[in-house]
Amino acid sequence: MSKPEAVKPKEQFVQSVFESIAPKYDMMNDLLSFRRHKAWRKFTMKKMNVQPGTSALDVCCGTCDWTLSIAEASGTGQIKGLDFSPNMLQVGQHKINRDGWKDNITLTQGNAMDLPYEDNSFDYVTIGFGLRNVPDLVQVLKEMQRVVKPGGMVVCLELSKPTWQPFKGLYYFYFQNLLPLMGKLVAKHYEQYKWLPDSLKLFPGRAELAQIFRDVGLDNVQAYPLTGGIAALHIGIKEK
Template structure:
């Protein structure tokens, strides 16, 4: 993948800063509006309930964080962390439009070195973020460190469909049409070319399950969505 002579972390930060204003619109267009349902399923998978404290890593514009907030309200809390300041600015503006913004906070931080104590959260989520990390295993280990024993780490991200015919059509759509949509609506075709390239290089859902297990999670499994275009991958931190 070409990072224009920059390290991956710098390239990704600059890319997401550039598309922050249109990110939610593009997500809705690319997913044909299914992204909202996918986020609700991720919230259900992490087991978010009233009173829980959840960490949402690589929170971006905060859409998953706010879905989590609705599940843990009124006594619980959600911390959304991202390293893109522009994405967080969009998240803060969206948060002001919610009915109960008090139990959600957004902070700028590095997923490679999460600024929290061990066993701080009842669950950890990451939506469309793992493939952007410079070191996938290190990022997962940090999430495992931060979740309490018995809590879940849940990823919602691009996956790899396997059905012949559908698979080929999907990758053609992703390679040709998505960058064009990015050029038209987000004024940044290269950013959406990166999304295609990063999805291509990201481990398939079966491999990601193995990585979850390698990083110390039990009962790791995946659930395909939209024919395997997207997958929820989940694992549970062992109890002492």
């Protein structure tokens, strides 16, 4: 399917952001999340309970940390990673080669809104910290639902919106003011890291996103708040 013209400016801008920050993306993730993203992914993997030999697609795979975790859990299964940023994929491919997973993981540069895979292809389809950056999140979730097998799992790990005060106020002050400043000082990219808090403003909250999961045809939807609600895990199952 072709991309609507209206979404291309955002898509091109976001791609340029990740192309520029790719070399320091992993380091900045550790710094800006206080390494909490590792705990969030560990919790997610526990909930997914990836079975040996199963297949998976990691959408917006970036530098492939989650892709590798899924491959390690699956063991012999074929794992696909897709991202629109060649620079991010280059970093990810280096890790895959270094860790000895090149026979199990295949990376593709592509569009999350038009996945180049057949219907009912994967046991798991995941997206980590990428859904808030796409031009049309509903379309991406529809595509993920399309390519997962009946009975398979669609998983989204993403930043979210805390609701408890005063934590909410402190979080937004950090996210909107200090995070871009740290991006400027450490990674030498202010505008790119200013985009990250901007990308959360219009993103749905935890309950809203759970309803979108249901609306695209996923069942048994579960939503878990993480670290006071600053992140959330959403899981849905495709009807058999």
